[in-house]
Amino acid sequence: xxxxxxxxxxxxxxxxxxxxxxxxxxxxxxxxxxxxxxxxxxxxxxxxxxxxxxxxxxxxxxxxxxxxxxxxxxxxxxxxxxxxxxxxxxxxxxxxxxxxxxxxxxxxxxxxxxxxxxxxxxxxxxxxxxxxxxxxxxxxxxxxxxxxxxxxxxxxxxxxxxxxxxxxxxxxxxxxxxxxxxxxxxxxxxxxxxxxxxxxxxxxxxxxxxxxxxxxxxxxxxxxxxxxxxxxxxxxxxxxxxxxxxxxxxxxxxxxxxxxxxxxxxxxxxxxxxxxxxxxx
Numbered sequence: 001x002x003x004x005x006x007x008x009x010x011x012x013x014x015x016x017x018x019x020x021x022x023x024x025x026x027x028x029x030x031x032x033x034x035x036x037x038x039x040x041x042x043x044x045x046x047x048x049x050x051x052x053x054x055x056x057x058x059x060x061x062x063x064x065x066x067x068x069x070x071x072x073x074x075x076x077x078x079x080x081x082x083x084x085x086x087x088x089x090x091x092x093x094x095x096x097x098x099x100x101x102x103x104x105x106x107x108x109x110x111x112x113x114x115x116x117x118x119x120x121x122x123x124x125x126x127x128x129x130x131x132x133x134x135x136x137x138x139x140x141x142x143x144x145x146x147x148x149x150x151x152x153x154x155x156x157x158x159x160x161x162x163x164x165x166x167x168x169x170x171x172x173x174x175x176x177x178x179x180x181x182x183x184x185x186x187x188x189x190x191x192x193x194x195x196x197x198x199x200x201x202x203x204x205x206x207x208x209x210x211x212x213x214x215x216x217x218x219x220x221x222x223x224x225x226x227x228x229x230x231x232x233x234x235x236x237x238x239x240x241x242x243x244x245x246x247x248x249x250x251x252x253x254x255x256x257x258x259x260x261x262x263x264x265x266x267x268x269x270x271x272x273x274x275x276x277x278x279x280x281x
Contacts, residue, residue, distance in 0.1 A: 020050040021214060024075045026065060027055040031240045032175065036078045039096055039225075040205060040218070042234055047221035069208050076214065080203050082137050086264050090209045092218045093268055094226075095202040098235065098276040102201030102260070104138075104171040105248055106192040107181060109163060116169070116192045122147075122256050125195070128168040131158045137262060138171070141199055145258045163187040171197055175244035196253035196278075199260045200269060226273055250278045 023044070028034045037053075044051045060068065068074035069089055080101055081091060108116055119125055126147055132139040134151040142149050150167040152158060159180070162170050169192065172180065177191045207214045225231040235241055255278070268274055 020052060021048050021217065022052045022054055022075070023214075024054045024056065024073070026059050026074075026077065029059060031238075033078075035235075035238050035240060036096055036203075039222075039231065039234065040076065040078075042225050042230060043218055043221035045221065046224035046228075047217045051217075066206075069206060072208060072210075075207065075211070076218070077206050078203060079206060080137050080201060081264070081267075083262060083264070085204075085206055088209075089206040090211070090215045091204040091206050092215060092222065093202075093204065093266060094219065094222045095268075095274050096205060097203050098274065099201055100175065100241070100244075100276055101173045101203055102199045103174045103250070103276065103278075104197040104199075105174050105177050105253075106169040106171055106195055106197075107159075107162065107177050107189050108169045108192045109165075110188045110190050112168070113190070113192065113194075117194045119195050119256075120254055122258065125197070125256055131162055131167040131170045133158070138201070140262055141201070141258070141260050142171075144261045147258075159184040159187055159189065163189060174248045174250065175240050178243075178247055191247075193249075194254050196248075196250055196255050197258070198255060199258045200263050200267065201260060202263070202267060245281060251281060 021044075023040070025037065025040075026033075028037050041051075041053065056074070060074075062077070062079050065074060065077040065079075066085065066088060069077055077089075078096060079085060085091070106116065115128075119128075122145070129148040129150055130142055132142065132149050132151050133155055134153050139149060139151060150161070152161060158170055161167065170177075174196075181189050181191055205218055207218070222231070225234075236245075263269075
């Protein structure tokens with residue numbers, strides 16, 4: 001009898017993982033989002049190999065995506081975590097990009113490198129003002145650490161504001177600043193070569209609180225991809241990540257670490273394999 005029950009349970013588990021699921025998601029807009037989708041596909045290839053993927057007809061912003069997750073019109077979204085997102089949706093608590101978004105390099109004005117080369121610690125950094133989007137989660141992190149900031153609602157305004165002296169530096173995730181400086185090459189900006197600001201910051205896959213099945217499939221598959229090395233292989237060989245780590249020269253920078261009070265206590269900060277370790281690069 002026990003053997004029969006075990007066989008039935010095994011068949012049920014096989015049926016659960018083998019059945020096809022359809023993943024409705026935002027269409028990808030750039031290399032970073034393509035990597036996020038590729039990691040999701042990698043994870044589900046381990047736990048739901050028959051999964052199908054259906055992008056929306058047009059991209060929606062995160063506020064609209066959250067609503068669509070809650071109403072079942074979208075299966076999954078990826079976003080830097082916030083208390084609101086974790087309250088309204090179910091996060092898969094594995095940082096999708098190894099906390100890369102919490103590793104910040106600065107865009108500064110041409111001619112200001114000598115000032116930023118003198119920065120050795122957080123007190124030195126606080127002599128300068130950062131530019132941020134008014135409603136960004138990162139803005140709250142800097143504010144909580146008493147780092148002076150200037151804000152604007154529109155992302156594109158930050159570059160001319162920096163050039164015009166409204167603030168001193170624009171902190172960007174390590175994969176972002178070089179392409180942005182090229183895009184705004186007429187403004188006389190450069191990438192600082194001294195400081196690396198680090199704080200815990202997780203980008204998660206989020207699903208509906210009612211969709212435990214999909215949550216568990218993503219989590220199980222992601223854990224498997226980490227264990228067998230396929231996730232690290234995909235992550236570190238992606239051109240965006242390789243370029244960021246090569247150009248950033250993270251180990252040669254002055255590292256300033258600050259806490260992130262917005263991170264949920266359930267954040268898996270002790271799972272070292274989940275996070276970028278610059279000392280091992």
